[in-house]
Amino acid sequence: MHISFLIHNAYGIGGTIRTTYNLAGTLAEQHDVEIVSVFRHREDPVFAPGPGVRLRHLVDLRKDSPGYEGEHPDYERPATVFPAAEGRYKQYSALTDRKIAEHLRGLECDVVVGTRPGLNVHIAQQARRGPARVGQEHLTLSTHKAALKLALRTHYPRLDAVTTVTEADARTYRKLMRLPGVRVESVPNSVPAPPVRPADGSGKWVVAAGRLAPAKRYDLLIRAFEKVVAERPDWRLRIYGAGAERARLRALIDRLGLYNHVYLMGPAHPLDPEWVKGSIGAVTSSLESFGMTIVEAMRCGLPVVSTDCPHGPAEIITDGVDGLLVPTGKADAVAAGLLRLINDDALRRTMGQAALKGSARFDPAEIAGRYEALFTDLVSRGSLRGSLHRTRGALLSGAIQAKDASRAALRRKGAA
The missing domain is CATH 3.40.50.2000 (Glycogen Phosphorylase B;)
Known part of the structure; x- marks a missing residue:
């Protein structure tokens, strides 16, 4: 095609x-x-x-x-x-x-x-x-x-x-x-397998990525991480991305005294080498149309703690298997989800392996196959409609020609 x-x-x-x-x-x-x-x-x-x-x-x-x-x-x-x-x-x-x-x-x-x-x-x-x-x-x-x-x-x-x-x-x-x-x-979006070794769950970093926009609720993540640091000050958070919220988030980090624990990294491309430096992915959006960063993190071997916001996350994450879904807009719930994985090394590694395996369903070959089947069916149906249209046209044309011939014969007969 x-x-x-x-x-x-x-x-x-x-x-x-x-x-x-x-x-x-x-x-x-x-x-x-x-x-x-x-x-x-x-x-x-x-x-x-x-x-x-x-x-x-x-x-x-x-x-x-x-x-x-x-x-x-x-x-x-x-x-x-x-x-x-x-x-x-x-x-x-x-x-x-x-x-x-x-x-x-x-x-x-x-x-x-x-x-x-x-x-x-x-x-x-x-x-x-x-x-x-x-x-x-x-x-x-x-x-x-x-x-x-x-x-x-x-x-x-x-x-x-x-x-x-x-x-x-x-x-x-x-x-x-x-x-x-x-x-x-x-048909979900596709994410290719990263050209790097997956995370091994040993890095004491939580990683988030995306536009610094209000819907991503990075303010919620930063407030949740304040609670994480109170219990596990050896862990840190990196947020990758650019956007209009940067100054406000920077001020929040400074006000909470988290400048040694939360880092606004700016945009990065590619992100795969940054994901694998961490051990947990985090998404705190109030709304997701899909959740590309969730899949990207999982394809790098990270379990993801995500708000269970409308549409995307629940169709990607199997709660308790390859990540955790927590209530939307609740800093305490985000902190509890992060600490559950931070404090349980075996669970974190097991979920990371499950994330790596489960996210393979978003490989471009899988998604392209679904689109190819859809396109093939649409094209074949279009060809059939075109064929029927041409057939009806031919039949109509033939009927008109036959009718004209009959009228001509009647005229000749009348003239005779």
Whole structure:
């Protein structure tokens, strides 16, 4: 199959970008695969596309590039196709409307895959007839604004399939969205096996990673770690990532006197070498659409203590087997979960081994296989619909020709 992914910016960094590269690279072992980036703002992508994956862009935002389009008059005009309610309206414009439309109408492929709601709307409206149209949901339906949900309910019926990263979100889509004839499937994100030896459980470090954003609740983790330090001052916490919350978290660390125990490490790529320095992963989010960092930590042999927040963690962690799920928003519960693993070396190592084994189900080969089965079925169904359409057309044409011939014969008979 020829499979084409449409993504916001393949030259940036983030979970959707990582998982798209993982999936495309694995599918490219058997199929013709391309990633089409709406925007390009740097010369080289952060993540390597992998052998066999073509990468191209639609709008060039590199100021030193001869193809720079950031000052094009249409770039200043608002988009009318990409839904403003998606929250990216300042980046999308009349220029992107036109560029995406031209791309989709001329696209020759078997499957076209959108990777965010606004791009899925473009595909639903503008992709030519023929390719199977698939819209991925990398967040959750419940986090979208009412105006965006209305736009999706209006346009998504033209898609062939919608995929979510959790079964919980797939159930929400099936229950709340009226999408007759559209397949709604849950397919999790993929995380490759790390190119490092897994953690052995001996390092006295708890590791967390992700955007320093309010939803990640790193303030909760820091407060929980104050309770950990009171009992086990030999353990420390590293938090990797960048974001608007950094100054506030830094102030909290200083105020609690944890500057020798809690470290804001900044962003790191790759993260695998940092995970394996630790022995426990920690996630304290109030909401997760999936939980990529949970899987990343588990693939490095770390059991994860995570809040049991909506959607992701409970579909990844088997509580008490390869990690611990604790109540959301409770610092005491987070601290108790961490101390349970910190104070029991055998349990920590056993859960780490279980995490390593269980997380193999998120390997790109496994996830690509599920997508390949979905794409194959959609393409075959599309071919069948096309064949039936052509057959009906031929039968109708034959009937019209026969009717015309009969009328002509009657006219000749009357003339005689």
